[in-house]
Amino acid sequence: MLLERTTKLVADIGQFAKMKRSAGEAKALQTRADQLSPVADKLRESAETLAKIRKAGIVVSFVPKEGDELGKRATDLLTALRSDPNNLVNPAIDLKYQFIDRLLSVATAAQSVSLAAWRRHVAENSERAPEEILSALAAIPDYQSTVAKIRSLQKRVSQLAENIPADPASATEEIKRIAAEHREIWETMTAGGIPEDVAAFLRACGLEGATLGSFTPSVAAWLSERGLVHLFRVKLR
Template identity: 70%
Template sequence: MLLERTSKLVDEIAQFEKLKRSAGEAKSLQTRAEQLAPVAEKLVASADVVAKIRKTGIAIPFVPKEGDTLGKRATALLKELRDDPNNLVNPSIDIKFDFVDRLLHVAQAAEKASLDAWKRHVDTISESGPEEILTALAAIADYRSTVERIRSLQKRISHLAEAVPLDPAASIDEIKSLAAEHREIWQRMTAGGIPEDVIAFLRACGLEGAPLGSFAPGIESWLRERGLIHLFRVKLR
């Protein structure tokens, strides 16, 4: 694997560096080690993130570009090092441009693919109430505290989606729990003075959407009287 080959190359450079007697040769090898070690660490970190996400069952459609080519370059550099450590002082390739920079790009691409996959999964398992509906409900005193709790739940889920967590499995459990509470709040919505058909309509709009046929004249009148009608739109499923 690319990661294993690169890590092995870094380890062996470090070993040769310790064994070299010439101060000049040791310095040159130290420079190469310092150049490659951060890349190896970055690859290890990105590979760990990918592994943690995939372990939860989340698919990450990621195949490193130039993976085979870079793996072969790592093998070639390792051979050159073993043949003569001085080969890495003047290697057969431009290590920064042809190797280091490309490895960093692989690590960055892996991290981006992991984060994108994580965000998609969070979106799939979470719940959210449209802000327009929440704004409408927040204008009703009996719903105000409910809306505050819903917004708090959504904010927490949004925060969990910002970055791949250290423990994705635990975060998934938390998100599912938050989503379940979110659904429960929507489903048990009741408030004095609000007709049942209006409650049902608002609840439906906050979940998957309300059928056009459910938009009865009484609901329209109730929304118009409270200046809320402009918050609603008709969409084709």
């Protein structure tokens, strides 16, 4: 495994640095250890992130680019180090561009893929009402508090999607609870003097979309009277 090989390489460099009698050689080896330690830490962090995402049942498809080649390079560097520590002081390859930078790219890519998977998961398990419809409802006094609550729920979901949480499974449960509360608010949207067919239409628009048949003359009239018709679009499913 790439992480294990890199971690072993860093550990051995540090050990050899302690054993060197020459202060110059020890310092040179310690410099190599200092270069590689942050890389190993980033690889470990990205591996842990992938693991906790997958443990929560979230599918993450990630295969390290050049993983096999970099793993072999780590093994070769470790072999060279054990043969003669000076081999790592003056390595046969450009350590920064051919090894360190590429390892950092792997770690960065893993974190990026994990975050994208998490955000996709949040979107799939949450509800979101179109802002245009919320704005329309906010203009109705009896619905202002309802709109404020919905926006508060959506803001919390957006916050949860910003970063991968320490416990994705627990965060997922919170997201599902918020989604249930969101749906309940939409389903009880019948107060404030809104006709039932209009309420049903708006509720459907705020969830998965309304059917063309639900856009009745009375719904059209209600929206037209309030200058809201332009907020809606017909889309083929």
